[in-house]
Amino acid sequence: MTENAAVGKLKEKFSGSVLDVTEFRGETTVTVKKEDIVAICAFAKKELGYNLLSDVCGVDYLGRAPRFMVVYHLFNISTKERLRLKAPVEEKDPRIDTVSGIWATANWHERECWDLMGIVFNNHPDLRRILMPDDWEGHPLRKDYPLQGPDREPYQGRLS
Amino acid sequence: MAMTEVMTVNMGPQHPSTHGVLRLVLELDGEVIVKATPHIGFLHRGVEKLSEYRTYHQTLPLTDRLDYLAPMSNNLGYVLAVEKLLGLTDAIPERAQTIRVIMAELTRLKSHLVWLACHALDIGAMTVFLYCFRERENVMDIYEQVSGARMTSNYFRVGGLSDDFPDGLEKKIRDFVDEMPGHVDTYEGLLTGNKIWQKRTQGVGVISAEDAINIGLTGPALRGSGVDLDLRRDNPYSGYEKYDFEVPTSTECDTWARYLVRLTEMRQSCRILRQALDSLKPGPILADAPKVCLPPKKDVVNTIEGLIHQFKIITEGFKPEPGEVYQEIEAPKGILGYYIISDGSAKPYRMKIRPPSFVNLQALPQMVEGSLIADAVAVIGTLDIVLGEIDR
Numbered sequence: 001m002t003e004n005a006a007v008g009k010l011k012e013k014f015s016g017s018v019l020d021v022t023e024f025r026g027e028t029t030v031t032v033k034k035e036d037i038v039a040i041c042a043f044a045k046k047e048l049g050y051n052l053l054s055d056v057c058g059v060d061y062l063g064r065a066p067r068f069m070v071v072y073h074l075f076n077i078s079t080k081e082r083l084r085l086k087a088p089v090e091e092k093d094p095r096i097d098t099v100s101g102i103w104a105t106a107n108w109h110e111r112e113c114w115d116l117m118g119i120v121f122n123n124h125p126d127l128r129r130i131l132m133p134d135d136w137e138g139h140p141l142r143k144d145y146p147l148q149g150p151d152r153e154p155y156q157g158r159l160s
Numbered sequence: 161m162a163m164t165e166v167m168t169v170n171m172g173p174q175h176p177s178t179h180g181v182l183r184l185v186l187e188l189d190g191e192v193i194v195k196a197t198p199h200i201g202f203l204h205r206g207v208e209k210l211s212e213y214r215t216y217h218q219t220l221p222l223t224d225r226l227d228y229l230a231p232m233s234n235n236l237g238y239v240l241a242v243e244k245l246l247g248l249t250d251a252i253p254e255r256a257q258t259i260r261v262i263m264a265e266l267t268r269l270k271s272h273l274v275w276l277a278c279h280a281l282d283i284g285a286m287t288v289f290l291y292c293f294r295e296r297e298n299v300m301d302i303y304e305q306v307s308g309a310r311m312t313s314n315y316f317r318v319g320g321l322s323d324d325f326p327d328g329l330e331k332k333i334r335d336f337v338d339e340m341p342g343h344v345d346t347y348e349g350l351l352t353g354n355k356i357w358q359k360r361t362q363g364v365g366v367i368s369a370e371d372a373i374n375i376g377l378t379g380p381a382l383r384g385s386g387v388d389l390d391l392r393r394d395n396p397y398s399g400y401e402k403y404d405f406e407v408p409t410s411t412e413c414d415t416w417a418r419y420l421v422r423l424t425e426m427r428q429s430c431r432i433l434r435q436a437l438d439s440l441k442p443g444p445i446l447a448d449a450p451k452v453c454l455p456p457k458k459d460v461v462n463t464i465e466g467l468i469h470q471f472k473i474i475t476e477g478f479k480p481e482p483g484e485v486y487q488e489i490e491a492p493k494g495i496l497g498y499y500i501i502s503d504g505s506a507k508p509y510r511m512k513i514r515p516p517s518f519v520n521l522q523a524l525p526q527m528v529e530g531s532l533i534a535d536a537v538a539v540i541g542t543l544d545i546v547l548g549e550i551d552r
Contacts, residue, residue: 024483025244051373054488055497057512073486073499073514077373077387080394084486105376108522116208131201131551140209147213 004028006048006083014040019088027084034070034087034096041072041085041099050074050083053099056109058089058117062143067091068119072099089119098124116141166194169533173202177282177537179229179274180547184524184536191532196525200518203551211511215477216242219508221314226515227549228311230271232263232303233491234549235316240397241487241498242318245480248447255443256320257399262333262436263306263315264398264489265429269340270299271492271544272426276347279419279541283360288350295343298336305329318478319453320446330437337433344426351419361415365527365539368413375526376519379494380425381543384418386411391490402439403432415542422544452478477506493517493544513552517545 007030011018017040020031032040044050054073061067066088074083089096098121100106110121111130118139121127129136138145148154171184181202187195207226211219223238224231243249277292300310305326307315315322351357367377372385382389390407392400408424410417446453454473459466480502488497494516503509520543527543528536 025247025485027485029484052378053376054495055486055499055512055514057499059501059510071499071512073497075488077389082486084484103376104371104374105519105522108518129201131204133201140206143212147209 004081004083006044006050006081009048010040010043013043027082029084029086031086031088034089037070037085037087038097038099038102041102044074044083044085045102048083049076049078050081052077053103053105053109054082056099056106056113058113058119058141060117060141060143065090068094068117070096070113070119094118095120095122097122100124115139118142164189171536177278177540178547179278179545180550182521182540182545182547182550184540186533186536188533191534193528193531193533193536196528196536198521198524200521200547200550203547205552207552208511208513211508213507215506216318216480216508217473217477219511220317221312223513224312224314225548226513226552227271227491227493227496227517227546229274229546230267230492231311231313232267232315233271233489233496235313236260236264236398237487237489237491237496237498239316239318240489241485241500242480244485244487245483245500245502246318246449246452246478248319248449248452251447251449252320252398253444253447254399255324255441256445256447258436258440259321259325259445260316260398261400261403262433262440263313265433265436266299266302266333268429268492269426270296272422272429273299275422275492275541275544279538279544280351280357282537282541283357285351285354285357288347291343291346291350295340302329302333302336305332317446317453319449320444324445330440333433334437337430337437340430341427344423348423358416360534360538361419361542362412364415364531364535365542366414367523367527371526372413372523375523377494377523378516378519379490379492380418380421381494381520381523383407383409384421385413391488391495395488397487397489403435405432415538418542479504479506488514491516493546493549494520515549515552517543517547518550521545521550 007021017033017036022029052075054075057071059069068089070087072085110124113119114127115129115132167188169186169188171186173181173183183199185197186193207222223234226234273292273296277289280288303313304310307313369385369387372382386409388409393407405428408421410421455466455469460470482502482504484501486499488495496516497514499512500508501510527539
């Protein structure tokens with residue numbers, strides 16, 4: 001397996017926080033500890049040149065521990081390389097530090113992740129719901145949130 | 161000295177300059193915008209949640225309802241992501257790839273035509289609006305001929321296409337492509353030299369290259385700020401590496417620059433379309449993957465194996481191996497990404513869409529704060545947002 005040069009540098013600099021490196025269909029995924037996510041992202045932007053943050057999202061692995069994953073898709077505009085960072089977040093206290101200070105674009109992505117997945121981003125400048133109304137209860141993209149909504153019975157077919 | 165007071169004005173929820181429902185809370189000092197806060201979510205349909213309860217084939221028709229002004233681009237991003245997940249990327253037949261490029265570029269023209277029409281109308285040019293919609297009608301007719309629908313195309317399939325081009329369509333597309341550059345000349349003739357147009361767009365909504373990357377702008381908005389990034393050339397998919405085209409950029413970073421970039425893109429799309437039409441050869445339109453692609457209708461009707469395969473794929477779908485992929489394409493509005501996680505079942509475990517409009521809209525406050533309220537309309541137009549895609 002040819003290892004991505006960026007992964008080597010990440011491992012060297014943050015040996016203690018890189019939990020796992022996987023390769024699937026030519027894409028590299030690096031799982032890191034959430035405590036160091038800001039330092040790692042800052043390093044990836046400044047030293048490794050991943051200047052565009054394409055996307056941030058949460059994934060709910062209900063039944064597994066830790067339950068949530070926060071996924072960052074990075075893109076390097078000059079070398080056209082991609083890197084995926086993941087950080088596990090526990091169910092008990094779903095918090096992770098914001099990276100909106102590194103890439104301003106993370107602001108809305110993190111708001112969306114909070115709104116739909118219920119992951120809190122520490123130090124976020126403006127953590128409000130974005131797609132759902134302000135007074136909405138629950139986080140719809142969680143696996144234990146019913147598809148039909150909270151107060152509705154699933155459709156059972158014709159009643160008469 | 162007169163007392164001044166900041167006044168709050170709601171622009172929207174429905175405003176002619178937004179494609180969909182967007183509420184913009186503007187704090188005004190006279191005519192100057194002090195603060196702009198966009199409120200979105202009025203069109204949220206939970207497409208990502210719905211996809212977790214549907215098979216991969218069933219999810220496809222949800223995608224073209226996102227950006228309803230460029231449905232085939234959304235389909236393309238989705239099928240490419242699923243094909244990558246299945247490891248099918250290299251198995252897509254030549255003809256299917258070329259037709260995908262043709263339809264994707266027609267979609268770009270169609271999307272840019274609506275952008276130009278509405279942008280011009282927002283700023284006060286009615287004639288351009290009527291002309292653009294006249295040309296867009298041709299693309300809609302082509303859509304109707306290939307897929308049966310004018311808006312919700314659902315024409316691409318995982319592994320290829322739902323059907324081949326009908327007879328005579330190639331000539332129709334070629335005629336359209338031949339006349340299109342002339343129409344672009346007309347639009348330019350109406351707008352580029354127009355003093356009102358220049359005053360309304362030059363120096364409006366300026367965003368530097370560094371800020372644009374930082375806030376995540378992509379597509380024509382990014383290229384208008386001088387960043388030379390186009391995934392069709394830099395990260396090719398569907399055989400884009402075979403075509404010869406230029407990526408226009410401009411360093412003025414304003415609404416005017418983005419206008420010129422999009423107009424040049426329309427000309428370049430015609431160039432790609434001509435090359436694609438020239439290279440279109442007969443051949444299969446679906447990959448040889450019987451567990452994924454539906455069998456031909458005549459096999460379904462005449463053979464029991466065909467019938468069983470059809471039944472199994474429709475009722476159960478296919479099961480990609482566990483893993484996760486992220487696929488991005490250069491949609492008309494910017495970089496469109498699909499992140500799909502498979503847990504080995506027939507339904508996506510998680511699908512996340514990275515819509516270009518969502519990220520582009522985030523730059524709006526930065527671009528309008530400090531300028532006049534009339535400029536807000538021009539900037540919304542130049543970002544070319546579609547709320548269906550933002551809210552998903």
